[in-house]
Amino acid sequence: MNDSLLRIGALMLRYYxxxxxxxxRLLEQAYWPTVQMIIWGFITKFMxxxxxxxxxxxxxxxxxxxxxxxxxRSQLGVFLAFxxxxxxxxxxxxxxxxxxxxxxxxxxxxxxxxxxxxxxxVAALLAVPLFGYxxxxxxxxxxxxxxxLLVFGWAMGLLVAAMLLRYGLxxxxxxxxxxxxxxxxxxxxxxxxxxxxxxxxxxxALPTAHVFEGMRxxxxxxxxxxxxxxxxxxxxxxxxxxxAGVFLWVFRIARERGLLLQQGE
Amino acid sequence: xxxxxxRASGLGKxxxxxxxxxxxxxxxxxxxxxxxxxxxxxxxxxxxxxxLGLLIPTTGKAVLLGADMQRDRYRVLPRLNFSSPYVDxxxxxxxxxxxxxYAQLYGVRARRxxxxxxxxxxxLEAFIDRPYxxxxxxxxxxxxxAKALLNEPELLLLDEPTASMDPDTADRLRxxxxxxxxxxxxxxxxxxxxxxxxxxxxxxxxxLRQGEVVAQAAPAELIRRYGGRDLxxxxxxxxxxxxxxxx
Numbered sequence: 001m002n003d004s005l006l007r008i009g010a011l012m013l014r015y016y017x018x019x020x021x022x023x024x025r026l027l028e029q030a031y032w033p034t035v036q037m038i039i040w041g042f043i044t045k046f047m048x049x050x051x052x053x054x055x056x057x058x059x060x061x062x063x064x065x066x067x068x069x070x071x072x073r074s075q076l077g078v079f080l081a082f083x084x085x086x087x088x089x090x091x092x093x094x095x096x097x098x099x100x101x102x103x104x105x106x107x108x109x110x111x112x113x114x115x116x117x118x119x120x121x122v123a124a125l126l127a128v129p130l131f132g133y134x135x136x137x138x139x140x141x142x143x144x145x146x147x148x149l150l151v152f153g154w155a156m157g158l159l160v161a162a163m164l165l166r167y168g169l170x171x172x173x174x175x176x177x178x179x180x181x182x183x184x185x186x187x188x189x190x191x192x193x194x195x196x197x198x199x200x201x202x203x204x205a206l207p208t209a210h211v212f213e214g215m216r217x218x219x220x221x222x223x224x225x226x227x228x229x230x231x232x233x234x235x236x237x238x239x240x241x242x243x244a245g246v247f248l249w250v251f252r253i254a255r256e257r258g259l260l261l262q263q264g265e
Numbered sequence: 266x267x268x269x270x271x272r273a274s275g276l277g278k279x280x281x282x283x284x285x286x287x288x289x290x291x292x293x294x295x296x297x298x299x300x301x302x303x304x305x306x307x308x309x310x311x312x313x314x315x316x317l318g319l320l321i322p323t324t325g326k327a328v329l330l331g332a333d334m335q336r337d338r339y340r341v342l343p344r345l346n347f348s349s350p351y352v353d354x355x356x357x358x359x360x361x362x363x364x365x366x367y368a369q370l371y372g373v374r375a376r377r378x379x380x381x382x383x384x385x386x387x388x389l390e391a392f393i394d395r396p397y398x399x400x401x402x403x404x405x406x407x408x409x410x411a412k413a414l415l416n417e418p419e420l421l422l423l424d425e426p427t428a429s430m431d432p433d434t435a436d437r438l439r440x441x442x443x444x445x446x447x448x449x450x451x452x453x454x455x456x457x458x459x460x461x462x463x464x465x466x467x468x469x470x471x472x473l474r475q476g477e478v479v480a481q482a483a484p485a486e487l488i489r490r491y492g493g494r495d496l497x498x499x500x501x502x503x504x505x506x507x508x509x510x511x512x
Contacts, residue, residue, distance in 0.1 A: 003372055006369055006370075006372060007369070007370050007372075009369065010366050010367075010369035010370045011366075011370075013365070013366055013369065014355065014358065014362075014366040017358050017359075017362040017366070018355070018357055018358065021357055021358070021359075021362075021396075022357065084355070085355075087356075088353055088354065088355040088356055089351075089352055089353035090352065090353060090354060090355055091352075092319060092349065092351065092352035093347075093352045093353070093354065093367070093412070094370070095319060096317050096318075096319060096342065096345070096346070096347045097342065097367065097370040097371055098339060098342040098343045098370065098371065098372070099370055100339060252321075255318070255319065255320060255321045256320075256321045257280065258278075258280065258311070258314060258319075258320045260319050260320075261310075261314055261319060261320070261349075261351050261352065
């Protein structure tokens with residue numbers, strides 16, 4: 001186990017070196033979350049005077065955008081950690097070292113955790129002086145909301161990393177865009193009840209829909225959304241197992257087809 | 266009798282309709298340096314990838330340091346290493362950072378000491394804190410070799426290690442590899458197109474043609490057996506299908 005931790009740490013160290021050597025990369029971590037937060041902050045300010053619904057819960061859009069950015073950054077963290085190795089033609093080197101595929105998964109997840117914490121953390125901190133809104137006002141349930149979104153992002157990140165391993169850099173654009181396909185079903189800025197009846201069960205098959213419904217339950221009804229949090233956690237167990245399983249399965253295909261030596265630009 | 270460092274038994278690989286390696290069987294004795302020779306497309310890189318378990322063979326079996334590479338590769342991977350022009354290292358990291366990451370992946374203790382020793386032995390000091398991407402092809406090859414030696418491997422698989430080097434650097438590297446094998450008792454499998462290199466440092470040579478082993482013996486024995494001027498002549502005759510046994 002100690003050896004495994006050392007190897008997972010080595011992957012994270014590699015990413016730390018990459019970030020340390022490039023301040024634009026560090027800036028990029030926080031840039032988009034902050035820009036999004038500012039846009040939605042102003043929308044909130046405007047809407048608060050126009051809409052009773054928004055006025056009831058100041059900061060609902062800022063909380064929503066910060067939480068949505070959590071799932072996006074989390075997915076991107078896994079995807080970018082993997083694509084760096086593809087760009088560098090480093091997969092062959094990595095997998096003749098004692099690194100196990102599951103350790104690679106754990107390393108990418110670790111990298112994603114710190115990337116997301118930094119990126120979303122900076123935007124969340126800036127929301128306090130800019131719009132007088134602190135997401136910490138959600139209280140302890142915020143940990144559960146944040147954790148559920150992180151885990152779902154990891155699962156999606158593993159699925160796109162698997163696609164990249166199988167189809168090469170031709171699948172890169174799908175990796176960047178795929179998570180946005182889930183945004184309309186996640187109910188980030190509107191209740192799931194807004195969706196057509198037939199689409200609502202599909203939406204509730206996503207942990208994100210439960211998280212955003214839960215967020216609104218806390219903000220509008222001041223209730224702990226136990227049901228939504230448990231449903232999101234249960235779904236996440238399945239999605240993470242699916243993401244890891246598909247990645248490991250594609251890794252096996254990559255070894256059968258010689259893809260580990262063929263990756264790169 | 267000690268288990269061979271490498272035992273390849275009927276290794277074959279098919280990619281769809283393409284037969285990349287027909288059937289490769291050979292052994293590399295412990296403590297020896299073995300050249301793996303063959304023209305372009307003969308199957309050298311595919312064979313090395315199958316030996317390492319990076320590629321799952323369609324047929325046959327590879328046993329390295331006593332471990333079946335399909336079932337038990339993680340048991341021996343810490344004792345192996347590899348370098349190839351078909352893989353690279355992260356471009357934006359410095360040489361020192363790359364070596365530090367790989368030293369940790371291989372569980373090397375006293376990493377700084379080991380990296381300093383390799384930097385000295387392979388003359389990396391002048392560029393060890395430069396980004397890997399800024400290095401010349403020859404410097405990159407030396408760094409790749411340093412990475413391959415980080416864990417003081419018992420078995421080293423090198424794919425064309427001197428291909429991009431000037432004659433002086435290549436000569437130093439060959440001396441270094443021979444001395445390393447002698448000093449540590451390590452075994453080396455060296456895929457190369459440089460016949461003089463193979464003649465000079467290899468105890469044994471395996472020649473591939475169209476995905477099959479067509480000859481295996483010590484370089485001097487191959488020259489004697491096929492009656493060539495040198496190993497290059499023997500290689501050319503075999504590669505062109507014009508070989509005939511002498512006497």
